[in-house]
Amino acid sequence: MSTDHTHVKDLLRRGLEYHLQGRLAEAAQAYRAALELDADNASAHNNLGFLLAQQQAWDEARVHLRAALRLKPDMAMAHSNLGQVLVATGEVADGKHHLEQATRLDPENPTVWDNLARIRLLGGDLQGGEYAAMRAVRLQQDDPALHVRLGTSVALQRRTDEAVEHFRRALGLDPNHAEAWAQLGIACFLHNDLGSACDALGRALALRPDDANAERHLALARLALGETDAAIAGFEHLLERHPEDGQTRLDLAAVLLSRHRPDDALAQLDALPEALRRSEKAVFHRAVALRARGDCASGDEILRSVADNPTGEYAERAKAVLGAH
Known part of the structure; x- marks a missing residue:
C-alpha cells in the first residue's frame, strides 16, 4: 500500500470525524486535501459534496457528487445525496430518480430510505413517504430520528394516534430527542389534548430553544386553553x-x-x-x-x-x- 493511499485514508477518516462533530470547515479541508492526493477518490467527492449541500453551496456540491458517480456509478449514497441537491434546486424529477436509484442499489441502507421518505413527504407523496420511512425503521429500529420521520408521515395523513405511538417510541430510545418532543406536542395539539401538547412542546423548547415551529404551536395551544x-x-x-x-x-x-x-x-x-x-x-x-x-x-x-x-x-x-x- 502506497504512502499516498494511506494518507488519503487517514484524511478521509479525519474528515468524517470532523464532519460528525459539526466541524464543517475542518472536514472540508480534510476532504479537499484527500482529493489533492487522489483526484479520483469517489468517497472524498461524495463526502465533500454532501458537506457542501449542507451549506447550500449547491453548484459545487453537484459537481463533486456527479464526479463521485462518474467514478463509481453504483455508489448508492452519492445517488441519494445528489438526488437531494437536485430536488433542492428545482430539478425534482431527476432528483427523485437518483433517490429511488439509491434504494435499488443498496436496499439495506436505512439512510437512503430515510432520505427518500423526507423528499416524498416534502413533495406531498404521503403514502410513498410512509412506505420509505417504514423501510428505514425496519432496517434500523434503534434510531429515534427514523421513528420521528415515520410518525410525521402518518400524522400528515391524520392518523394521530399512530403518530403519537411512533413519537413515544422515539422518546423511549432517546428521552432528550427535541424533534420527537416537538412532533409529539403538535400531534397532541391536533388531537385536542392541549395539556399534553403544552407539556411536550415545553420540553422540546427546553432542549432546543430556537425551534420556531414548536414555539408557535405552544402559543396556539395556550390560546386554545x-x-x-x-x-x-x-x-x-x-x-x-x-x-x-x-x-x-x-x-x-x-x-x-x-x-x-x-x-x-x-x-x-x-x-x-x-x-x-x-x-x-x-x-x-x-x-x-x-x-x-x-x-x-x-x-x-x-x-x-x-x-x-x-x-x-x-x-x-x-x-x-x-x-x-
Whole structure:
C-alpha cells in the first residue's frame, strides 16, 4: 500500500470525524486535501459534496457528487445525496430518480430510505413517504430520528394516534430527542389534548430553544386553553426572532383583536408580506379591526367584498358581522 493511499485514508477518516462533530470547515479541508492526493477518490467527492449541500453551496456540491458517480456509478449514497441537491434546486424529477436509484442499489441502507421518505413527504407523496420511512425503521429500529420521520408521515395523513405511538417510541430510545418532543406536542395539539401538547412542546423548547415551529404551536395551544396573554407573549417572542413569519403575525393580529386592541392588530396586519396581506383571512381581520376602532364605513365596505365571495372561507363570518351591525 502506497504512502499516498494511506494518507488519503487517514484524511478521509479525519474528515468524517470532523464532519460528525459539526466541524464543517475542518472536514472540508480534510476532504479537499484527500482529493489533492487522489483526484479520483469517489468517497472524498461524495463526502465533500454532501458537506457542501449542507451549506447550500449547491453548484459545487453537484459537481463533486456527479464526479463521485462518474467514478463509481453504483455508489448508492452519492445517488441519494445528489438526488437531494437536485430536488433542492428545482430539478425534482431527476432528483427523485437518483433517490429511488439509491434504494435499488443498496436496499439495506436505512439512510437512503430515510432520505427518500423526507423528499416524498416534502413533495406531498404521503403514502410513498410512509412506505420509505417504514423501510428505514425496519432496517434500523434503534434510531429515534427514523421513528420521528415515520410518525410525521402518518400524522400528515391524520392518523394521530399512530403518530403519537411512533413519537413515544422515539422518546423511549432517546428521552432528550427535541424533534420527537416537538412532533409529539403538535400531534397532541391536533388531537385536542392541549395539556399534553403544552407539556411536550415545553420540553422540546427546553432542549432546543430556537425551534420556531414548536414555539408557535405552544402559543396556539395556550390560546386554545384560554391563556391569551401567554399566547400573545409567545407570538411576540417568536416574531422578535423571526419577523418574516407572516402566519404567526396574522395569528397575533387575530388574538389582539380578541383582546380589544384593534390598533395593535392593524399594526401587525400592516407588517404582513404583500401576498399574505391580500389573503381573505387578513382582509377579514382588517375589516373587523377598522370597525372596532370606529371606522365602520371602511370596515363594512371591506366586509361586503368578503361576503360577496361565494366560495370564500370567511364569507359567512363577514355576513354575520354585517348582520350584527
